[in-house]
Amino acid sequence: DTGVSQDPRHKITKRGQNVTFRCDPISEHNRLYWYRQTLGQGPEFLTYFQNEAQLEKSRLLSDRFSAERPKGSFSTLEIQRTEQGDSAMYLCASSPRGRNTEAFFGQGTRLTVV
Amino acid sequence: AQSVAQPEDQVNVAEGNPLTVKCTYSVSGNPYLFWYVQYPNRGLQFLLKYITGDNLVKGSYGFEAEFNKSQTSFHLKKPSALVSDSALYFCAVRDSSNTGKLIFGQGTTLQVKP
Numbered sequence: 001d002t003g004v005s006q007d008p009r010h011k012i013t014k015r016g017q018n019v020t021f022r023c024d025p026i027s028e029h030n031r032l033y034w035y036r037q038t039l040g041q042g043p044e045f046l047t048y049f050q051n052e053a054q055l056e057k058s059r060l061l062s063d064r065f066s067a068e069r070p071k072g073s074f075s076t077l078e079i080q081r082t083e084q085g086d087s088a089m090y091l092c093a094s095s096p097r098g099r100n101t102e103a104f105f106g107q108g109t110r111l112t113v114v
Numbered sequence: 115a116q117s118v119a120q121p122e123d124q125v126n127v128a129e130g131n132p133l134t135v136k137c138t139y140s141v142s143g144n145p146y147l148f149w150y151v152q153y154p155n156r157g158l159q160f161l162l163k164y165i166t167g168d169n170l171v172k173g174s175y176g177f178e179a180e181f182n183k184s185q186t187s188f189h190l191k192k193p194s195a196l197v198s199d200s201a202l203y204f205c206a207v208r209d210s211s212n213t214g215k216l217i218f219g220q221g222t223t224l225q226v227k228p
Binding site: 004006031033040041042043044045048050055056091093095099100101102103104105106107108110 | 118146148150155156157158159160163165204206208209211213214215216217218219220221
C-alpha cells in the first residue's frame with residue numbers, strides 16, 4: 001500500500017500522560033499536514049511541513065503539542081500532559097508540490113484520554 | 115476569512131434517486147474547491163476538485179459537482195444513489211496562503227435507503 005500510513009490507529013491514555021503519533025506520507029510528497037477532527041465536525045488544520053521545515057502552526061496547537069518531520073520523510077505529533085479535550089481523531093495528509101494538487105489522507109489515529 | 119458551509123447535517127435519499135449535497139464557500143480570490151468522503155473510523159478519501167475550467171467536475175464513484183461562481187456554491191451530485199454511498203461528506207476550500215491547507219465544512223451525513 002503506497003498511501004498515507006498512520007500509527008497507531010487507536011490510542012487510549014490516561015490524562016496527564018504523553019502520547020506520540022506517527023505519519024508516513026506518500027514517498028514523493030513534500031507537503032505534510034496534521035489535522036484534528038472531533039465528533040460532528042470537519043477536520044481542523046494543526047500544522048504544515050514542507051519537506052523538513054514546519055512552516056505553519058495553527059493557534060489550536062498549544063504548547064503541549066509538538067510536531068517534527070526529520071529528513072522530510074515521516075512525521076511525528078506529540079502531545080504532552082494530555083487532557084480530556086485532546087480526545088479526537090488526528091489525521092495526517094500529504095500532497096505533492098503545486099497548487100492544483102489534492103491532499104491524500106491517512107486513516108487517522110483516534111485518541112481517547114480517560 | 116475563508117470559510118465553507120454545508121447547510122444540511124443530513125441528507126436522506128432512496129436508492130436509485132439522484133442526490134445533492136450542498137456546499138457554499140467564501141474566499142478571497144479564485145476558489146480551489148474539494149469534496150472528500152469519510153466512512154466510519156476511516157480517513158478522508160478524495161472525490162473531486164475544482165481548480166479552473168469547466169463548471170461541471172466529474173470525480174470518483176460516479177460523483178460530480180457543479181461550481182457556481184455567482185452563487186458561491188459547489189454542490190455535490192450523483193444521478194443515481196447507491197446504499198454504499200452512505201457516508202460523511204466534506205466540502206473544503208484551499209486556503210489562500212501558499213501552504214495548501216484546507217478549510218473544511220462541518221460535514222453532511224448522506225443516508226441512502228434501499
